[in-house]
Amino acid sequence: MHYTDAIRQQTRRLREHSPAQRRLRAADLRSPLHIFAAVIVSLSLLPLGYLFLRATQAGTDSIAFLLSGRMLGVLANSLKLAAAVALSATVLGLLVAWLTTRTDIPLRRLWLVSGPLPLAIPSFIGAIAYIALLGPRGVIQQALSPLGIQELPSIYGFPGVWLVITLFTYPYVLLPVRAALLRLDPAQEETARSLGHSRWSVFWRVTLPQLRPAIGTGMLFTALYTLSDFGAVALLRYNTFTRAIFQQYTSSFDRTRAAVLALVLVALALTLITLERRLASSLRNYRAGGSSTLRQPPLVRLGWWRFPALVFLAALIGLGLIAPLAVLASWAAQAIHSGANPLYSALARPAANTAVISAVTAVLVSLTGLPLALLARQQWSPLGSWLVRLAYLGNSLPGLVIALALVFFAASYLPGLYQTFPILILGYAIRFLPLSIGATQSALAQVNPCYEEAGRSLGLPGWQVNVRVTLPLVRPGILGGAALVFLNVAKELPATLLLAPTGFKTLTTQIWSAQNEAQMSQVGVPALLLIATSALALSLILARDRGSEAG
């Protein structure tokens, strides 16, 4: 599974111990790969350094601000939400993974395919749809008020955000767990059964422990996602760091406080990654036999349990996929029906912009990621592995923070590039480069070194071995990484809002401004377009992953 591998790789890189303390070689510094990597890494870290400077300008004032009761409340909110979403996404992800891989659930293929699809819906669009459904003047409220139900529990605040982000992130747990389940050696479970353990106790004592790395990865990713999510918390009015940062950024004439808050968010994200690394290193999993074990255990017969199981899956897909799509489709129908707006001419430009900027970023990021992945593979280079590890930091940083840092930095030091495409693409690249490196790395890990040795023994110089032997072998991995980057850029909101050149609109910014002006009929079509694009990219990635799993 490249998709999950990308996620897993990124955490694995961070947790790996540096290869035995070799001394830095002078040659390291001269190699073009190292120079390239050093340039890329400093490009991505410079803005952060500037953010730090900007925040410290406030001096003790900023510390007083941070320690105010209000900000401590924001901190508590962020942590509470991240933990809650990680937990609920894990429960949902585990259940769906187990039901679709290990049981005789009816319509298995349908659930297999639709299970990860909520991932194609950006959480801020999900939030817009849920406000329309469950909000104070929403569809459900209007349907219920004739029955005497005056007020639904409010969608705004913690419960609403929790529900919405969970619904659109549980696939981050589902995918790695499902992959891990498929790779498990059934012999261990069978042995435990033969020793008299009940099915339940086998699950708890044998299966679950082996799934822990996958679960840990998925949990980390959902928690990070929640910390950095901006659109859903803003729309559903839950005061987390991203919302507080954006509020400071947009409603105050002075942005020092936004910078201070952003630094705290960076610290939170880094703590999370470190925590996960500590946990994970104590949870190495072992199994007997080689990776060629593809034998699957017999399916569990659900019996009467299949009814609640079906209801659960149908409800999940209904809530995570059908309901939001139905809301968007009704708005789209409204817009097309009314015909009042020049719908197509208004949308052609943003749609083209999204496609072009995502494609260009995907290509550039893949080209940048490849040398870094090759560098990470060179075991002899501690400097190289450090550089790559630093490059991985980007993906743990919220898009809003990266954008903020770049705005500050470019406005002061790069006026020529400020509000231009290179800065926007740099912002995307800092955030999504790790996805590309990860995908390429996991493809590289599968390359049998004997091909490359054969190349060398036939007299090819090192770089030619890379280009003529290794590259063709890892091409699927690189393309998978590129598709991932494309998908994520197309969905990205906060960095796009802050960094896009003046007048440059994408589907996400178009949807955002339409909803800000409460023109819901203009949300439908661009949102559906965006989701269709995402779903396409996602299904390409997943289909290839399934292919590589079988082969």
Added chain:
Amino acid sequence: MSRKSALILSLALLATATLPSLAQDSSEHLVVYSGRSEGLIAPLLEQFVTETGITVDVRYGSTAEMAATILEEGENSPADLFIAQDAGALGALAAAGRLLPLPSDILERVPAAYRSPQNLWIGLSGRARVLAYNTTLVNEATLPASILDLASEAWAGRVGWAPTNGSFQAHITALRVLLGDDATRNWLAAMQANRTVAYDNNRAVLQAVIDGEIAAGLINHYYLYPFLDVNPALPVRLYYFPEGDAGSLINVAGVGIVNTTHQPGLSQRLILYLLGRSAQQYFATATYEYPLVDGVDPDPRLTPLNLIAAPVIDLSDLADLQTTLDMLAETGVLP
């Protein structure tokens, strides 16, 4: 490298090379930072582009966001003009020395109360702060003499406002200027204790008044008329606090030329266009604001500006937004 990768590489380079050219590059070109929403100002600017051939790029955001952006950008700001929803943001830029003085042929088009005393910005349209009330829930005779009375027991839980809205925040800044910080803080705390209901924006406040969710709400005057266009019989009226009470602030949406502009002449042309008859007429009919130049009348349903007993205030003094934001947070009005 395979031929295919070479092709992809060259395509990528080509794409990066052509991307910047998507942005227009012309000597007759203006960059506008707009705190007014796109739906509202874009048609006017498009009209300007068609009539003059000058191209205009607009960056949209909240008024405070755009002001902060210009301050942050310093000498590197690409902005030529700043269009703001309220005078406070213009005052802040003026105080920071970021606006260029305007020539008298522009200034004299608008009454002195609606432009900068230092000639650094000018109002484009007027907007009155009002109390919208539901006539089935509020007896006209019981309407309060002052905005301060809304903190009284009689109005507990019956009033709505929009604390995150820029116009609301500017109004609170005006209260601070007119009544002092302590009185304003006390009033905010009393309103909060009086269970005043917070909404996302003016429109939501008004909708709640129409629905009878609340009896009255503090909004800008012009939000009512689109609702009346759909249903003239709505049980909602606007109330102007009498006798120069701080509640009846008249603020303006306005414009200033950023001091780093390379196009002062073109910028002035755009301002003149926005003060021209057709643009002012547009503000009157499309947004129901008060036109500020002579000879253009507001919508006949509006209370004429000269009949509103607004408090006397220098709108440039509304520049200190940060203290207002802190006060709103301190009193729990803002989350």
